[in-house]
Amino acid sequence: KQEVTQIPAALSVPEGENLVLNCxxxxxxxxxxxxxxxxxxxxxxxxLLIQSSQREQTSGRLNASLDKxxxxxxxxxxxxxxxxxxxxxxxxxxxKLIFGQGTELSVKP
Amino acid sequence: xxxxxxxxxxxxxxxxxxxxxxxxxxxxHNAMYWYKQSAKKPLELMFVYSLEERVxxxxxxxxxxxxxxxxxxxxxxxxxxQPEDSALYLCASSQGAGASTDTQxxxxxxxxxxx
Numbered sequence: 643k644q645e646v647t648q649i650p651a652a653l654s655v656p657e658g659e660n661l662v663l664n665c666x667x668x669x670x671x672x673x674x675x676x677x678x679x680x681x682x683x684x685x686x687x688x689x690l691l692i693q694s695s696q697r698e699q700t701s702g703r704l705n706a707s708l709d710k711x712x713x714x715x716x717x718x719x720x721x722x723x724x725x726x727x728x729x730x731x732x733x734x735x736x737x738k739l740i741f742g743q744g745t746e747l748s749v750k751p
Numbered sequence: 752x753x754x755x756x757x758x759x760x761x762x763x764x765x766x767x768x769x770x771x772x773x774x775x776x777x778x779x780h781n782a783m784y785w786y787k788q789s790a791k792k793p794l795e796l797m798f799v800y801s802l803e804e805r806v807x808x809x810x811x812x813x814x815x816x817x818x819x820x821x822x823x824x825x826x827x828x829x830x831x832x833q834p835e836d837s838a839l840y841l842c843a844s845s846q847g848a849g850a851s852t853d854t855q856x857x858x859x860x861x862x863x864x865x866x
Contacts, residue, residue, distance in 0.1 A: 646793070676854065685753065685841055685857035731794070738807065739855060741794040 644669040646734055648742035655722055656750050663717040663745045665732035670710045677706050677717050678731040680744070686731065690717070722749045754778040755858035757842050763864045764832065772827040772861045774842030782848035783825040784855065785817060788839040800825060801848035832865045839863075 645668045655661050665675070674693045678686040690699045690706040692715070698707040705718040715732055729746045733739040755776045764770050776783065785797040799807035800819040814836075816828040825842055839862050843855040 678857075683839075683860075683862065685755070685757075685859040686843075687753065688854050688856065691854050733794075735853075738796055738799065739794075743791070743793045 644672075644734055644736060644740045646732060646740050646742040648730075648732060648745050650745060651743065652746040652748075654748040654750065657722060657724060659722050659749075660718070660720050661722055661747075663719070663730050663732075663747070665715040665717070665742055667713045667715075667734045667740075669734075669736065670713055672710070672734045672736045674735045675706075675708050675715045676733045676735065676739070677704075677715075678733065680729045680731060682728075689730075719747075722747075724749050724751050753856045753858065755842060755844055755856050757840075757858035757861050759861060760859065761862045761864075763866065764829070765866050766832060766834070768832075769828070769830040771829065772840055772842075772863075774825040774827075774858055776823055776825075776842075776844035776856070778844055778856060780844040780846050780856075781822055782845045782853070783819060783822075784843040784845075785825065785827055786841040786843065788841060788860070790838075794841065798827075799848055806848060829863075834865050837863055837865045
């Protein structure tokens with residue numbers, strides 16, 4: 643049974659800092675790994691999708707990497723801004739999406 | 752806006768009430784999903800519909816009854832719920848149901864409180 647874990651559960655950083663969010667999964671037989679953003683009381687917004695054959699994906703200040711052999715993915719956020727404050731969720735897809743519990747990010751002005 | 756809408760956004764109901772959650776997608780997708788998000792727990796997949804047929808039911812109690820009348824609409828009928836069913840209920844849609852490139856698009860959710 644796939645288990646997805648995200649560390650840390652919460653993170654607070656000053657504006658402008660570069661940061662890394664971590665995601666690990668137990669079963670490497672996945673189709674893809676996805677990162678989502680969730681604002682308080684809202685739904686999820688897809689940020690990046692890395693297919694199993696890929697190593698990384700980039701969108702603006704976001705870069706996500708995938709290492710299937712070690713069961714890890716990271717989301718790198720460059721030059722963080724207060725507007726980046728949200729909960730970030732990773733999810734592995736192997737037929738269905740299995741989510742981690744999320745990392746709650748707070749970027750202080 | 753993701754192209755997936757949910758109504759109502761907030762719902763308070765008693766344990767003896769019957770209510771329904773509605774989801775509509777305007778993306779031309781063929782698959783729709785219901786998820787439950789409880790406090791401090793990961794999102795849990797409840798139901799998956801592909802081309803209006805239920806393809807997955809993750810051992811959800813019978814007090815939750817889904818309905819998919821067409822590929823654009825998905826309902827979750829609720830009856831005799833328990834306080835522990837209070838959660839954010841999220842609907843999602845995707846082009847297919849499980850291909851490697853199928854990104855799911857989520858609605859804003861319905862915040863349900865059961866008294």
